[in-house]
Amino acid sequence: MELFTPDFGLVFWMFVAFAILFLLLWKKGWPAIMDMIDKRADLIDKGVEYAQQAKDQLDKAQQSAEQIIADARHRQADILREADHMKDQIVEQARQEARTAAQKEIESARIAIAQERKEAEKQFRDQVSLFALDIASKVTRKDLSNDSAQSQLVTNLLDEIENKN
Amino acid sequence: MMKRLSTIFASLFIAAVAPLAMMADDAAPAATADTEVAVENTAAAEHHEAEEDFKPKDIIFEHLGDGYGWEVPFNHHKRIPLPIIVWASDGLHVFSSSRVAHGATYRDGDIEFKIPQEGDYKGKLVEIKPDGSVEKPLDFSITKNVLAIFFTVIIVILCVMPLGKWYRQKGYVAARGFKGALEALYEFIYVSLIKATLKEQARRFAPYLLTVFMFIFVANLMGLVVVFPGGANLTGNIAITLVLALITFFITNIFGTKHYWKEILWPDVPLWLKFPLPIMPVIEIFGMFTKPAALTVRLFANMMGGHIIVISLTLIIFIFAKMGVAALSGATVVSMIFQIFMLLIDVLVSFIQAYVFTMLSTIFISLAQEHGHEEHEKHKEAAPAALSETAK
Numbered sequence: 001m002e003l004f005t006p007d008f009g010l011v012f013w014m015f016v017a018f019a020i021l022f023l024l025l026w027k028k029g030w031p032a033i034m035d036m037i038d039k040r041a042d043l044i045d046k047g048v049e050y051a052q053q054a055k056d057q058l059d060k061a062q063q064s065a066e067q068i069i070a071d072a073r074h075r076q077a078d079i080l081r082e083a084d085h086m087k088d089q090i091v092e093q094a095r096q097e098a099r100t101a102a103q104k105e106i107e108s109a110r111i112a113i114a115q116e117r118k119e120a121e122k123q124f125r126d127q128v129s130l131f132a133l134d135i136a137s138k139v140t141r142k143d144l145s146n147d148s149a150q151s152q153l154v155t156n157l158l159d160e161i162e163n164k165n
Numbered sequence: 166m167m168k169r170l171s172t173i174f175a176s177l178f179i180a181a182v183a184p185l186a187m188m189a190d191d192a193a194p195a196a197t198a199d200t201e202v203a204v205e206n207t208a209a210a211e212h213h214e215a216e217e218d219f220k221p222k223d224i225i226f227e228h229l230g231d232g233y234g235w236e237v238p239f240n241h242h243k244r245i246p247l248p249i250i251v252w253a254s255d256g257l258h259v260f261s262s263s264r265v266a267h268g269a270t271y272r273d274g275d276i277e278f279k280i281p282q283e284g285d286y287k288g289k290l291v292e293i294k295p296d297g298s299v300e301k302p303l304d305f306s307i308t309k310n311v312l313a314i315f316f317t318v319i320i321v322i323l324c325v326m327p328l329g330k331w332y333r334q335k336g337y338v339a340a341r342g343f344k345g346a347l348e349a350l351y352e353f354i355y356v357s358l359i360k361a362t363l364k365e366q367a368r369r370f371a372p373y374l375l376t377v378f379m380f381i382f383v384a385n386l387m388g389l390v391v392v393f394p395g396g397a398n399l400t401g402n403i404a405i406t407l408v409l410a411l412i413t414f415f416i417t418n419i420f421g422t423k424h425y426w427k428e429i430l431w432p433d434v435p436l437w438l439k440f441p442l443p444i445m446p447v448i449e450i451f452g453m454f455t456k457p458a459a460l461t462v463r464l465f466a467n468m469m470g471g472h473i474i475v476i477s478l479t480l481i482i483f484i485f486a487k488m489g490v491a492a493l494s495g496a497t498v499v500s501m502i503f504q505i506f507m508l509l510i511d512v513l514v515s516f517i518q519a520y521v522f523t524m525l526s527t528i529f530i531s532l533a534q535e536h537g538h539e540e541h542e543k544h545k546e547a548a549p550a551a552l553s554e555t556a557k
Contacts, residue, residue: 003229006403018408
């Protein structure tokens, strides 16, 4: 039965030793360890949350970046189209201008030609009248009796003039 | 796996056969090649066999009990003397236990001391009065178990303090190696047991519960180490478990909430169960005391049982030794296999028992930490609650 009767000395020493052990660990041992276990658990929880948030933000950022790129592409296409349009316009305008310029040139050339022609005609007329007078004087100088001879003469004279020219 | 097993069996066979070769006519030296487990008791057996007086029961109880000396490894006759501190009828006496070894009588001042080998005070120091009667003085001796308590306390301190210091200095840097392994153990107890049960009250009681766990765990493991400084049957001693259970009892009741006391003295049961005959309060108050009693006995009985089984298995060898060489070698092999098996189980049991004690303490404390907020729910479903309470 000795096993079932607690020994007073053992109870006393057990209590003293355990009390010392407990007080020491209570003040100096466990708090730091428990703090660290709690803090680390918190840190891990927060880390997971933070990672989740970061991932969400990254996803959002990626989405907005894609949006921006799409926008830029859109704008690029717009600008290109506009530029194309503008080019066409400019070319058209240039062509128009060139056409009008050519028209004007042609007009002035035509006027010049007409004037030239008038002048030439006038000169020609003067010449002709001179020749006519000349011919007339020659005709009158020759005998005006023969009709055929007269017309022969005129023809000859005209040939002469033609050859002269 | 098979290779490893065969290696174990081969070594066991050698362990069994080697002593046979050395054996001349005496069976006792068979144990010299035995494992450490058996050594202590081998020596005990040697001693007893020499006297032609082999009593397995005495050997078992000697091992389980306390003592004023501690066996020197591999020698049962010599013991490390430990200080005896007694408060006798005329005051304090301090002397070495070697003076009263082997039943010798020691006179200190006017009083004679002696450790009787027989009788009511067998194995306990007594003072012999001048008229020849014996009386047991107040005994504060540093016995084997007391020294084992001190060793356990020192080991627990060495297990906890360096880790605390590490975290105070290094912050979030995780501890490595042995410290890291211990931290995993503490975290297992603290997070999955104490915090899970006590919730926001965990920080208040965790230091005590963790200390209890470590103390029991280390004491259990030290009990499995056969030679000095281990081998004391500390947690298999009712004084140790009683103190631990009483501390849990006092913590439970001192920090108990109003709600807890109300549940004990005026529980939610039909009136006739508590007035005029306080049936339920009496049952509840009885329950208050059965909890620490259960804590005391279950740890004590479990650990003592483990020790008894291993010693008994060792003693089988010596019982069979008288029956000849074949029986001895067979018994040795079988005993060794079972001892190794039992010791491995005891390592597991050491942890489980420490865990269970801590778990039960946690639960008892948490039951006394309940607040009234559950009371309202109970009132709503008063009838079934009362029924279930009564059923309990």
